[in-house]
Amino acid sequence: MLTSLQIKNFRPFRHLQIERLGQINLIAGKNNVGKSSLLEALRLYAYRGAPFLLWEILATRNEIKRAPDASLESEDNVGVVLDRLFYGRNGNEKGPEPVQIGPSDSSEDTLVITREWRPENGNENLQLRESSRVVEAGKSPEPNVLSIRVGPAPIYFLPLDGFWALRNRRWASPESLPAKEFNCFYISADGLKKTEIGYLWDNIALTDLEQDILFALRIIAPDIERLSLVGDLMNNRERSAVVKMKGHSRPIPLNSMGDGMNRIFGYMLALVNARDGILLIDEIENGIHYSVQPNLWASIFNAAHHLNVQVFATTHSWDCITSFQKVAAENKEKNGMLIRLEAKREMTNAVLFDESELSIVSRDQIEVR
Amino acid sequence: MADKNVLLVEGKDDLQVLRHLLRHHRIPEPFIKENEGVDRLLESLPQQLKSSELERLGVVLDANASLAGRWESLRNIAIKSGYTNVPVHPDSSGTIIKQQDKPGIGFWLMPDNTIPGMLEDFVQHLVTENGVLWTLANDSLQRIPKPEQRFPDSHRIKAHIHTWLAWQEEPGTPMGLAITKRYFKGDAPLAQKFIAWIRRLFIEG
Numbered sequence: 001m002l003t004s005l006q007i008k009n010f011r012p013f014r015h016l017q018i019e020r021l022g023q024i025n026l027i028a029g030k031n032n033v034g035k036s037s038l039l040e041a042l043r044l045y046a047y048r049g050a051p052f053l054l055w056e057i058l059a060t061r062n063e064i065k066r067a068p069d070a071s072l073e074s075e076d077n078v079g080v081v082l083d084r085l086f087y088g089r090n091g092n093e094k095g096p097e098p099v100q101i102g103p104s105d106s107s108e109d110t111l112v113i114t115r116e117w118r119p120e121n122g123n124e125n126l127q128l129r130e131s132s133r134v135v136e137a138g139k140s141p142e143p144n145v146l147s148i149r150v151g152p153a154p155i156y157f158l159p160l161d162g163f164w165a166l167r168n169r170r171w172a173s174p175e176s177l178p179a180k181e182f183n184c185f186y187i188s189a190d191g192l193k194k195t196e197i198g199y200l201w202d203n204i205a206l207t208d209l210e211q212d213i214l215f216a217l218r219i220i221a222p223d224i225e226r227l228s229l230v231g232d233l234m235n236n237r238e239r240s241a242v243v244k245m246k247g248h249s250r251p252i253p254l255n256s257m258g259d260g261m262n263r264i265f266g267y268m269l270a271l272v273n274a275r276d277g278i279l280l281i282d283e284i285e286n287g288i289h290y291s292v293q294p295n296l297w298a299s300i301f302n303a304a305h306h307l308n309v310q311v312f313a314t315t316h317s318w319d320c321i322t323s324f325q326k327v328a329a330e331n332k333e334k335n336g337m338l339i340r341l342e343a344k345r346e347m348t349n350a351v352l353f354d355e356s357e358l359s360i361v362s363r364d365q366i367e368v369r
Numbered sequence: 370m371a372d373k374n375v376l377l378v379e380g381k382d383d384l385q386v387l388r389h390l391l392r393h394h395r396i397p398e399p400f401i402k403e404n405e406g407v408d409r410l411l412e413s414l415p416q417q418l419k420s421s422e423l424e425r426l427g428v429v430l431d432a433n434a435s436l437a438g439r440w441e442s443l444r445n446i447a448i449k450s451g452y453t454n455v456p457v458h459p460d461s462s463g464t465i466i467k468q469q470d471k472p473g474i475g476f477w478l479m480p481d482n483t484i485p486g487m488l489e490d491f492v493q494h495l496v497t498e499n500g501v502l503w504t505l506a507n508d509s510l511q512r513i514p515k516p517e518q519r520f521p522d523s524h525r526i527k528a529h530i531h532t533w534l535a536w537q538e539e540p541g542t543p544m545g546l547a548i549t550k551r552y553f554k555g556d557a558p559l560a561q562k563f564i565a566w567i568r569r570l571f572i573e574g
Binding site: 340342344345349351352353357360361363364366367368369 | 372404409417422470
C-alpha cells in the first residue's frame with residue numbers, strides 16, 4: 001500500500017506532496033485543480049510508465065487521436081505531444097523538468113520520466129548512452145528520447161521516432177520491466193464498458209470472489225440471491241448482469257433495480273480484480289443517486305479492507321463527500337482519508353482529513369469540500 | 370456554504386455576548402460558531418483551520434484557572450497546523466498570527482489575555498459606572514449562608530452578574546441582549562480593546 005505520494009512536474013502539478021494516504025482515499029477540490037491528473041499519475045506509477053499508458057492518457061484527454069495519424073510519424077511532433085504530460089508544457093530551453101511520481105519518503109521507488117532534449121552538443125547525453133538499454137532491440141538511443149526509470153533500476157529509453165509503434169506496449173517481459181508493476185485498475189468517469197464488465201466477470205466467475213461481489217451488492221439490495229451475466233443474440237460481445245431476487249422466480253436485469261446498480265456492480269467487479277493492488281475511480285458519484293451513496297461507501301470500505309485494495313476516487317459532489325465522511329468515521333479501523341487539492345500560486349496543496357478527523361468534521365459540520 | 374471569516378467561541382453565552390457587542394460597534398459579522406465547551410473547541414480547531422475557503426479564524430476562549438496552560442494548548446495546535454511564527458506568550462491586545470498561504474488566526478483569552486478568568490469577568494468590565502446595584506448584588510451574594518450557596522466559588526462572578534441583571538428594567542435579560550439594551554456599556558475600554566482585535570483580524574487583515 002502506498003503510504004504517501006509525491007508528484008513533481010506532471011500535468012498541473014509543479015509539486016504536490018501528500019504526506020499520508022489511507023486505504024480508501026476520496027479526492028476533492030475545485031474544477032481543474034488536478035483531481036483526474038492525480039489518478040493519471042497513480043496509473044503511470046503503477047504501470048511504471050508503460051508506453052501504452054502514456055498514449056492512453058493523452059488520447060483520453062483528446063490530446064492525440066486514437067486513429068493512426070501521419071503527423072505522429074515525425075519525432076518533432078511526437079515530442080510536442082508528449083510534452084503535454086509535463087508541468088508547464090512548453091518547458092524552458094533545456095526542456096521540461098522531469099516528471100517524478102512516488103512515495104515522498106523513498107526515491108528508490110520513484111518513477112522518473114525525462115524528456116531528453118536534443119542537445120546542442122552531443123556530450124550531454126554521452127553518459128546516458130553508456131548506461132542505456134533500449135526498449136526496441138537493435139536501436140541505439142537517439143538524443144530525442146523519453147527516458148523512464150524507477151529508482152536505481154536501469155534507465156529505459158523510448159526513441160520518439162518509433163514511439164507510435166509502441167503505443168500498445170506494456171513493458172513486454174519481466175526482465176524488460178523497469179521495476180515490477182502492481183495490480184492497478186482504472187474506471188473512467190464514464191464507468192466500465194459492457195465488454196469490460198464481461199471480461200472482469202469471466203476473471204472471477206465461479207470463484208470465491210463472486211461471493212465478495214454478492215456480499216457488497218447485498219449491502220445495497222439485501223434481496224439479491226445470485227447474479228449472472230447474459231448475452232444478447234444481436235450482440236454477442238456485450239453481456240449484461242441479471243440477478244435472482246428472493247421471492248422472485250425469474251431473474252431480473254440488474255439495471256432495473258434502480259439508480260446506478262450497474263455502475264456499482266462495475267465498481268465491485270473492479271475491486272475484486274484489483275486485489276492486493278490499487279483501484280482508481282474518476283468521478284465515483286456519476287450515475288449514482290445520493291441516497292445510495294452511504295451504502296456504496298460501506299460496500300467499498302468493506303471490500304477494499306477484505307481484499308487489500310487501496311482505493312483512490314475523485315468526486316465533484318458534496319453529497320458524495322458527506323456520505324464518505326460518515327462511513328469513514330464509522331469505520332475507523334479501515335482508514336478512510338479525504339484529500340482536498342488546492343491550487344496555491346504555483347503549488348498544489350493537499351489538505352488531509354483522516355478517519356478520526358472526519359468524525360469531528362461531521363460532528364461539528366466543518367466545511368471540507 | 371463555506372465561510373471566509375469564522376469566529377469560534379465556547380458556548381451560547383459567548384456567542385450572544387459577542388454578537389451583540391459586534392452589532393453595537395456595527396462590525397460586519399463573521400460566522401460565529403459555538404462549540405459546546407472548550408474541549409470540543411480545541412478538538413475541532415485543527416479541522417476548522419483546514420476548512421475550505423477559510424481566510425480568517427478567530428478563537429475566543431476562557432483562560433479559566435491557567436492562562437499559561439490554555440495558551441500552551443492553543444499554541445501547540447497552531448504549530449501543528451503549520452504556523453511557524455506563533456508567539457511564546459499571548460499578546461495582551463489579542464494575538465494575531467499571519468502567514469502566507471494560510472488563514473490568519475486570532476486568539477483572545479477571556480477576560481483580557483493577561484489574567485485568568487472567563488466571559489463574565491470580561492462582561493464585568495462593561496457594567497455601567499453607577500455602582501449602587503452592583504455593590505448591593507455583591508453584598509447579597511456575601512449574605513448567602515454557606516450551606517445555601519449552590520454555585521461553586523469559581524462561578525461567583527457569574528452569580529454576581531446575573532443577580533445584577535435580575536434588577537434591571539427587564540429582569541431576566543440575557544447578557545448579550547443587555548448590551549443592546551444598554552444595561553452594559555458596549556464601549557467600555559475593555560470592549561473597545563476587544564473590538565480593535567476583531568477589526569485587526571477580520572477587517573484590516
